[in-house]
């Protein structure tokens with residue numbers, strides 16, 4: 345069955361071409377989003393993330409495949425489907441800069457079809473949700489990037505949709521502003537909303553996503569949990585350590601010594617060198633070998649040597665070259 349009960353969004357074999365079919369931006373993309381789920385799309389610039397989000401928002405009509413939102417066929421009935429979703433494309437555009445946050449949202453609540461009697465209440469609630477209640481009368485043009493990003497999310501919340509589409513919601517934000525948006529996304533999902541998220545911040549995706557899909561050249565190459573992406577990348581664990589400057593002399597020896605077990609990289613890190621080894625299987629033997637080589641070369645055990653299960657960033661970087669168009 346295509347649309348399981350409770351599924352907020354179901355995409356099947358979505359396709360979008362441009363230039364009269366000559367350029368395939370998105371090909372054969374399928375996924376589901378259920379309440380409480382955060383489905384994250386990651387991939388290099390131009391991979392097709394925004395095109396997918398725009399199709400899911402009904403702003404862009406797919407040239408192939410099926411899309412169901414809240415049980416509604418979103419290709420045949422885009423207007424009806426739209427009431428079930430909130431879209432935040434982010435960035436500086438999308439608001440009237442000389443109007444207040446409150447007036448902007450009142451306008452967009454009207455556009456979203458929120459009845460007049462409920463409009464003010466919903467707008468106040470949305471501003472409160474994103475932490476902008478005390479700035480509601482300020483002009484949007486005076487807002488920082490982080491505040492605008494939160495206002496985009498407030499706008500997406502109008503009409504109380506069950507599904508939120510968030511395209512790079514933390515792009516260009518400073519670490520603190522980014523953290524506050526991440527917390528907001530986690531809370532919105534925990535309350536039962538389904539979220540489609542795109543992001544280039546792998547730590548953010550690892551923190552928020554219940555399912556991650558890696559998209560390259562318009563198609564999903566692998567999806568699942570971090571572990572699934574790491575398996576696809578052929579990485580089990582990662583060891584990191586800081587080595588003193590003179591380690592440059594044994595760079596090639598170190599890389600060669602673990603070659604059968606993993607891929608080692610040594611890069612400058614301030615006045616020192618950062619060693620990173622991605623292990624293809626259980627790291628124990630490799631770490632022991634690494635320590636032996638370091639000891640033989642006159643290096644004591646590095647103080648900050650750490651081995652951890654492969655992160656999304658480790659896995660992503662290992663496959664990123666193959667994702668380019």
Ligand SMILES: Nc1ncnc2c1ncn2[C@@H]1O[C@H](COP(=O)(O)OP(=O)(O)OP(=O)(O)O)[C@@H](O)[C@H]1O
Pocket residue numbers: 362363367369387388389390391392393394395396
């Ligand atoms: N309206 C359009 N006309 C022609 N080509 C387009 C159009 N919209 C997108 N594309 C192309 O489709 C491809 C996918 O673009 P998209 O914006 O979806 O990528 P993305 O994964 O979101 O990238 P980024 O990480 O840079 O935001 C790109 O090659 C882009 O140039």
